[in-house]
Amino acid sequence: MAKAKNVSNFAALIAINVKYFSMKVSKILFSLLSVFFILFISCNDAEDEDVPLYSSYSNTMVKSFYLSDDTTSIVDNLSKRFFTIDLVSGNIYNADSLPYGTDISHLVANMEFSSPSKVEIYIKGKDDSGNDKTTTINYLESPSDSIDFSGGRGSVTMTVVAADGTTQRDYVIDVRVHQVKADSLIWENLSGSGLPASDAVAQKTLMKDGSVYCFTENESGEYSLFKTATPGQGNWQKGTISGISDLDINSIIVSPEGFFALVGTSDSKTLVSSSDGVSWSPVAGSSAFYSLIGMYESTLLGIVKDGSAYKYASYPQQGELTAVPADFPVSGFSNTVSYKSDWGTSQIVFVGGRLSDGHSFSNSVWGFDGENWVSLNNVNGGAGGAPITPREGAMFFTYYTYKYHSSLDYYTELLTYFIIGGSDGTKVLNDIYTTTDLGGFWTKAEDGSSLSLPKDIKGRAFASAVVCEESLDIRSSQMSWNLLESPVIPTGMRRYTKALTTEPVPFIYMFGGVDENGDLYDEVWRGVITRLTFEPIP
Structure with a gap:
């Protein structure tokens, strides 16, 4: 009797598990169908809008760029000129422009890529009749072809196609030249x-x-x-100078405290000073100067005239007055x-x-x-x-x-x-x-x-x-x-x-x-x- 009861309980347990498992499988299948449906709708929407879900430029990257040395150019070490490769904006340019007058109409570019399937360079210019024309260079086949960069920014562009043959990246190559002589x-x-x-x-x-x-x-x-x-x-800002007359404008000197200058019309002029350049007053105890030279640290240097002799002088006075040589x-x-x-x-x-x-x-x-x-x-x-x-x-x-x-x-x-x-x-x-x-x-x-x-x-x-x-x-x-x-x-x-x-x-x-x-x-x-x-x- 007990054995029959155990069999009955075991059968009930199996029935419950089968029911639970069926419900679980149904939920999982429903979830998968829901995700598939959402992805299907999203893909259709993306295709309708022609917007890719994912795009990687790692295989369209320009890893290095430099120019070959050109003996006809006025530039020394052209190959050492650094070029910035901005992968975000798709710009390749030299930050420090080439010297004024550099001929950039036939330069050879050297580039390294990851694993492109195609690299094409487009050069906009004019034909002999003055009409617009675009020259295309297959860079992978002809890497040593010269490029005319003289058309300015935007005249030379490049398209790099990845190994998948689909993903591509466009670049603008700008070789900059100073428009003025840099050291003028x-x-x-x-x-x-x-x-x-x-x-x-x-x-x-x-x-x-x-x-x-x-x-x-x-x-x-x-x-x-x-x-x-x-x-x-x-x-x-204008200020009116006060406190002096007969100011020798050319004699004004900058000092650590302000300014010095001479006033008067004779060969022996009065030394005056100002802290702001506006209010002036005589400097007590100073020599009557003939001319002022400038400041050495906190000492004012100048010349005094003693009779017919000219002598070095200073304020504050440093030592004895000595005559200047004839060539001073x-x-x-x-x-x-x-x-x-x-x-x-x-x-x-x-x-x-x-x-x-x-x-x-x-x-x-x-x-x-x-x-x-x-x-x-x-x-x-x-x-x-x-x-x-x-x-x-x-x-x-x-x-x-x-x-x-x-x-x-x-x-x-x-x-x-x-x-x-x-x-x-x-x-x-x-x-x-x-x-x-x-x-x-x-x-x-x-x-x-x-x-x-x-x-x-x-x-x-x-x-x-x-x-x-x-x-x-x-x-x-x-x-x-x-x-x-x-x-x-x-x-x-x-x-x-x-x-x-x-x-x-x-x-x-x-x-x-x-x-x-x-x-x-x-x-x-x-x-x-x-x-x-x-x-x-x-």
Whole structure:
């Protein structure tokens, strides 16, 4: 009896399991049918919209790109020029553009891929009749065929087809060339406003703590100060100078505490100072100076006239007054520039000036190391000879030039000393001299060279030059660049060494200056080495 009951229970258990299993199988089958139905509908929708469900560009990737060296080109080491391959946007381009004038009409491209079934390059151009034409190169069959990249961005495109014969990727290949000579010093006349004071008959402009201070005098003998941090945009703040008369505008010197200047009409003038450039007062206990040279650290250096003798002087006075040598100028110096020698000695230096005989001029660069004045070049020739011609009232400042290393295809930025203009006693000058070593040779920029001044900039003396960093956005810049023979800088070019659009660019600002008759130019010129304005934008 018990055995029959167990058999009955076992049969019931089997029936329950069979029922459960049937329900489970039904649910699984229903789920599978549902997924299949959804996928079927999705695939139909995708096919209807012609949108692939999945696309991979791994087999259409361009793994490397470089150009073959071309002996007919002006570029050295063309094969070492780096090209960016942007797989996201499908762009291949050289971030640092090739030199101005490079012939890119017959270059050979070298590329490496994953496993393409086809690579075709399309070159848009013109036929002999001037009609549009497109040349196609099968790159896998003819990898050494030359390509004409001179049509500009978009004229050369490439399609890479993967090994499956279906998946493909399009690329734009852009070989960029500078549209201006990269190392040219170009100038723009900011003629829209000229000097901040339109009635000025004299001016002196200086840099202090990141701001530009333009001191002016009008025909009525009134003095004004105009201040801005962005001379290219104007925004001058005007202040009326008070507390002094008979101000020698050209004598104004920047000091750590503010400014020094001379007032008076005799050979012995009163030293005055100001913390803000507006309110001035006499400096108690100072010598009566003949001229001011500049600041060495916290000491003011100048010249005093003692009878018929000219002597070195300072404020505060350092030791006894000593006579200057016959070849040391006593007035008409350029502004001073800081200089550190190869031995680490800090100096201030100036160039030119009028000698004590009243009619001769110096062509030497003089440096002061805290104790002595010394000529930093041999003006009589020899191993350290300087070709600078004698002058007074020259502009003297530091800026940049570049040295090219052909073996590495690399440019080194060099701190460079510039001398511009002045007067030789018979005419005013518009020449430029440069050097990267004040103890060595100076080089004169020949007419038409990359550093020479355009003819629009007339010769001038006692002009002011300051170097001011300002952000550059060529797309909104007012610079016309119309002094160049080459085309306008393209929109897609910015500063080539930096990625940020707000990165400041150093500009040279040239204020005023006088002609042969002593009349002031109501002009402000802005100059820049074009290489400093390049930055590629894909």
